[in-house]
Amino acid sequence: MGRLTQQSLRELEGLCPGGIEHNVPLASISQWKIGGTADTIIRPSTSQQLADLRRWFYHHDVHHLTIGSTSNLLFSDEGLRAPCIQLGKRLSHVSIDKNIVHAQAGVWVPSLARQLMLSGLTGGEHICGIPGTLGGLVCMNGGSQRKGIGSHVESVESVDVTGNVVHRTRSECNFAYRSSVYQTNNEVITSVTLAFNDGQATQIRQEMLAILAERSSKFPRKLPNCGSVFKSNPAMYSEVGAPGTIIEKLGFKGYSIGDVFVSPMHANFIVHNGQGMAKDVLALIDEISEKVFSETGYRMDVEVIYVTPNGDFFPADQVY
Numbered sequence: 001m002g003r004l005t006q007q008s009l010r011e012l013e014g015l016c017p018g019g020i021e022h023n024v025p026l027a028s029i030s031q032w033k034i035g036g037t038a039d040t041i042i043r044p045s046t047s048q049q050l051a052d053l054r055r056w057f058y059h060h061d062v063h064h065l066t067i068g069s070t071s072n073l074l075f076s077d078e079g080l081r082a083p084c085i086q087l088g089k090r091l092s093h094v095s096i097d098k099n100i101v102h103a104q105a106g107v108w109v110p111s112l113a114r115q116l117m118l119s120g121l122t123g124g125e126h127i128c129g130i131p132g133t134l135g136g137l138v139c140m141n142g143g144s145q146r147k148g149i150g151s152h153v154e155s156v157e158s159v160d161v162t163g164n165v166v167h168r169t170r171s172e173c174n175f176a177y178r179s180s181v182y183q184t185n186n187e188v189i190t191s192v193t194l195a196f197n198d199g200q201a202t203q204i205r206q207e208m209l210a211i212l213a214e215r216s217s218k219f220p221r222k223l224p225n226c227g228s229v230f231k232s233n234p235a236m237y238s239e240v241g242a243p244g245t246i247i248e249k250l251g252f253k254g255y256s257i258g259d260v261f262v263s264p265m266h267a268n269f270i271v272h273n274g275q276g277m278a279k280d281v282l283a284l285i286d287e288i289s290e291k292v293f294s295e296t297g298y299r300m301d302v303e304v305i306y307v308t309p310n311g312d313f314f315p316a317d318q319v320y
Contacts, residue, residue, distance in 0.1 A: 158187040248267040
């Protein structure tokens with residue numbers, strides 16, 4: 001099925017009142033500030049709304065996609081024709097009872113880290129500088145300092161492609177380093193229950209400030225970017241170094257294609273001056289990847305996921 005009809009849009013509005021926006025510039029919602037125009041963005045405010053939406057799309061055979069804060073996404077210059085569900089502020093409630101935290105998937109991760117600190121709960125300091133939503137963090141088992149949020153997860157609620165609600169315990173989530181079952185099962189996380197240890201708010205705050213200061217000293221903050229472009233490979237790391245180190249050694253710092261360039265601050269970041277195009281990001285990723293492979297024999301995997309106008313996802317190094 002192609003673009004949504006007026007009747008379809010009325011039905012969707014009934015399922016998600018006040019949560020539908022049309023002709024949205026993707027650059028306005030993208031961490032990378034890149035992309036054409038999206039036909040329809042739908043932002044549910046409850047897990048039931050999300051379930052109803054996915055059920056509607058399933059029964060009407062309408063291809064759609066679901067996103068969060070877009071931290072690792074690169075949208076097409078041609079925009080997005082497929083309807084897009086975005087989880088964010090409308091689905092971001094957090095409640096804390098002693099050391100147990102119930103949080104909806106759309107909560108901003110740095111905001112969650114701050115709430116943990118104010119409640120004197122320790123263990124979440126490493127996520128304080130990660131620009132993303134909780135759903136994406138859990139899906140990727142994300143974190144910093146080689147830690148993962150999965151170690152604090154007690155249970156996860158998600159919605160499958162047919163609109164059914166699914167509950168999983170930590171062990172059923174199959175958490176491993178930067179991976180989980182949610183990367184392959186086409187379910188959308190709606191809420192997470194986590195457990196943390198008691199700590200001292202002042203000490204937690206000091207550690208968070210130290211983490212944020214280190215990130216600010218290492219990573220570009222002023223120009224649009226999606227974070228690290230290439231994943232760290234342990235075997236490659238032990239033999240030739242981290243992706244940023246290798247890319248820098250090969251002379252790519254500051255190298256540009258169009259208005260997109262490798263950050264002079266950290267070579268594993270690709271930034272732009274406000275006029276960047278997705279096609280140039282893809283070309284730069286391809287050139288760096290091929291050069292690193294020819295020089296080291298290692299093929300670097302990418303963090304970046306490219307979103308086609310039809311709403312399909314591809315690793316950015318597999319587009320060319």
